[in-house]
Amino acid sequence: MIRDLTDSEARAALPLKWGAVPQGTVPAWVAEMDFAPPPAVTAALTAAVGRGMLGYSCHPGTAQAADLNAAFRGFAERHWGWDVPADSSTPVGDVVTGLRLALDELCPPGPVVVPLPCYPPFRDVVALAGREAAYVGLDPDHDHDDRAAAALDLAAVEQHLEAGARTVLLCHPHNPLGRVAHRAELEALRDLVHAHGARVLVDEVHAPLVLPGQERFVPYLSVDPEAVLVTSHSKTFGTPGLKTAQIVLTDPEETQRLRALPIAANHGHSGLGMVAGAAAWRDSDLWLHALRSRLRVQAEDLRDLLAEHLPQARVRPLEATYLAWLDLRAYGVADPAAVALEHGVRLAPGHDYQPGLEGHVRLNLATSEQRLVQIVTRLAAALT
Ligand SMILES: Cc1ncc(COP(=O)(O)O)c(C=O)c1O
Known part of the structure; x- marks a missing residue:
């Protein structure tokens, strides 16, 4: 059910990921998968294009946006047991745009x-x-077998809140660490944030990608209805180029205020993105099930390949996402991604995620088995 793209298909389908590397280099950097999108998404888009649906997308709150909202509610109920309030999603251009809009319009003033x-x-x-x-370290070099490690340091968050911060920007599940916070951690964060009159702004774009074997995902808004959620079908269902995400708020009045903003503040979402989103949230469960199983296998293969070719690499057990975080400091190379590029593989450098951090990379494992082998063996050739 998960169809690997050939190199030429991937080059045509993923202009950023594949277009940024020379022929022969394997791209394992930006978070896009080398798989064909779910058939239901492709069919819905093909039908919409066939109908000539290329006009401006509708305003938030009208029929098409309502369909996307209903499809997301169904998904959240089936997968997470979360009863999302009716009509609580407002379409935005993409997740990053949504975070920016939320900071501008919905989050209290003060440091983040x-x-x-x-x-x-x-x-x-x-x-x-x-x-x-106001930065808080998650300790990327903790004991990799200790799940509690790399949890949000609430004492450090509290210090910032006491010093005046009023927003906490949460990535849940976490990119690049691939970790999923459990209910008790989320509740503790909520209590702390509420005690300081602050608000959580949470990005859950990777939520559908919690891998088999993990506890059921707990949406942050389900424990803290005062938070702001930004999410999208884009990362999971392979549609980031269609530019559609959602801001979800549980307070209907706040939703109305958001929708009443001038068009210039929120105009980037696309009609085709909404069509894709509805098909992804509503009609792609079997595909998603197959995807998660495939990613679990890929993550296990990666561990085996590293054990064979780069035994001193430390890799976090992947709980969610298709992005593995590798600690390669044992090989004594400050910028392993730069050296790997010279050996035909493009990885994301750790210092992009934490300025000054040496010896780490983020590796995108959502690719064919053959390319995964190439990625690891070329990285090994670069480092050893
Ligand atoms: C945590 C997180 N948020 C947002 C995005 C980007 O989403 P969008 O393209 O919808 O802005 C990514 C992309 O990798 C991501 O990992």
């Missing part, structure tokens, strides 16, 4: 707590919103 390492645009979005970032 950002756990590090983080998805790099988190830092940019905070800066562009004119906010100060």
Whole structure:
């Protein structure tokens, strides 16, 4: 059910991921999968294009947006047992745009707590919103077999809240560490944040990618209805180019205020993105099931390949996402991604996620088995 793209298909389908590397180099950097999208998504898009549906997308709150909202509610109920309030999603251009809009319009003034390492645009979005970032370390080098390690350091968050921070920007599940926070951690964060009159802004774009064998995902809004959720079907169902994400708020009045913003503040979402989103959330469960099983196998294969070719690499057990976080410091190379590029594989450098951090890379394992072998053996050739 999960169809691997050939090199030429991938090059045509994923212009950023594959277009940024020369022929012969394996791209394992940006978070896109080398798999064909779910058949239901492709069919819905093909039908929409056949109907000539290329006009402006509708306003938030009208029929098409309502369909996306209903499809997301169904998904959240089936997969997470979360009863999302009716009509609580507002379409936005993409997740990053949604985070920026939320900081501008929905989050209290003051510095923003950002756990590090983080998805790099988190830092940019905070800066562009004119906010100060208050960083909290997640310790990327903790004991990799200790699940409690790399949890959010609530004492450090509290210090920032006491010093005036009023927003906590959470990535749940976490990119790049691939960790999923459990209910008790989320509840403790909620209590801390509420005690300081602050708000959590949570990015759950990787939530459908919690891998088999993990506890059921707990959506942050289900424990803290005062938070702001930004999510999208894009990472899981392979549609980031269609530019559609959702801001979810549980307070209907706040939703109305968000939808009443001038078009110039929120105009980037696309009609085709909404069509894809509805088909992804509503009609792609079997495909998603197959995807998660496949990613679990890929993660196990990666561990085996590393044990064979790079035995001193430390890799976090992957709980979610298709992005593995590798600690390669034992090989004594400050920027392993730069050296790997010279050997025909493009990885994401660790310092992109935490400035100054040496010896780490993020490796995208959502590719064919053959390419995964090439990625590891070429990295090994670069480091040894
Ligand atoms: C945590 C996280 N948020 C947001 C994005 C980007 O989402 P979008 O393309 O919808 O802005 C990514 C992409 O990898 C991501 O990992």
